[in-house]
Amino acid sequence: MSSAAHFVNIAAYKFVTLDKLEDLRPQYQALCNELGLKGTVLLTPEGINMFVSGTRAHIDDYLAWVRSDARLHDLEWKESFSAEQSHKRMLVKIKQEIITMRMPLIKPELGRAPSVDPKTLKRWLDAGHDDEGVPVVMMETRNAFEVDVGTFTNTLDYRIDKFTEFPEVAAAHKDELAGKTVVTFCTGGIRCEKAAIHMKEIGYERVYQLDGGILKYFEEVGGDHYTGDCFVFDYRTALNPKLEPTETVQCFACRAVVTPRQQLSPAYVYEVSCPHCVGADSHAGAAGVARDSAAG
Incomplete structure (x- = not known):
């Protein structure tokens, strides 16, 4: 980890039956707020999915607390590092599925x-x-x-x-x-x-x-x-094989992915437009995803 990479970004999920989600949600939200974490935690009847960013010490405290739940004692996670926190806010959501497939027989x-x-x-x-x-x-x-x-x-x-x-x-x-x-x-x-x-x-x-x-x-x-590179659902947009952020961005207006070459176009105006939403073959709906989704 470089000296500039101050924050640890963790991605984790586990399929396991979770209940009393309405009680669980405020516990997660309170701890994440206390530790200054940013990201998204999805709590569902079929399990948990999270992408959370914070300092090393606070991430370690958070993971220790999560794994103190017997249902999540063996939770595994992946790490990457960045100079800024990968998300701008902290959201803890309750959903029906970790990732929507609409195939209820799959457990x-x-x-x-x-x-x-x-x-x-x-x-x-x-x-x-x-x-x-x-x-x-x-x-x-x-x-x-x-x-x-x-x-x-x-x-x-x-x-x-x-x-x-x-x-x-x-x-x-x-x-x-x-x-x-x-x-x-x-x-x-x-x-x-x-x-x-x-x-x-x-x-x-x-x-x-x-x-x-x-x-x-x-x-x-x-x-x-x-x-x-690999698209990720946070402000970094894409990571290279060294797990480093790249120059690829996502258009503020239409959410399409904009490569460094496309950013040279006159149609690319930061937080206003890009070649996708200005051009005839708009991808406005293609990337209609929120940055605060957990990675899948």
Whole structure:
């Protein structure tokens, strides 16, 4: 961590049954406010999802408190570092799902789909096949605007606009992926975990989730077999394979991702407009997401 990187940013989730969320929410909000943390915590009946930023000492205090809950004693998290806090405010929300899929029969806490760790995945991608000699195919579970910032080389990208579209896409392409090992991936592991479970349920024979998502892959492996950066749901917009913020930004007006090259356009006016919302092919709805969402 560089001397300028004063803040620790943690991304974490766990699928586990949580109840009495109305009682839990003010406890989280009060502690986060007391510790000066910024970010988002989502509390749901199926588990918890969080992206929180603060000083090292305060993050450590927060994690110790979270893990004192027996249901979350084994919570794991990913870390990155920045000169500023990654979010501007602290929100603790109650939702029905950690990540909306609208498939109520999927309960990841009852059993995860098989997972592959980043180092093993790199070895598979180096070889072009898994340990049994079966060809490996990477499958995106993220939205199209996120994929455009960066993704694995030669990945399957079905250009979905929201995660609720994934089940239909997975079913439509099942037959053509027979005889392949499919690895689903996303930013931090949440979407690809749900996706892989659904794919197993509809008959995919060989499907894995990338454990910890792209951010964990960057942390343990770097950028091998990956092109570009990784979109994140905070003010940094995108991280490179060294988990450092990049010059990519998100348009204040339409929320589209704006690359450094696009920022040179006369249409890019800070906090006013960008080439996407000024141009004919507006992406105004494509990135209609709030910065204060937790990573998935």
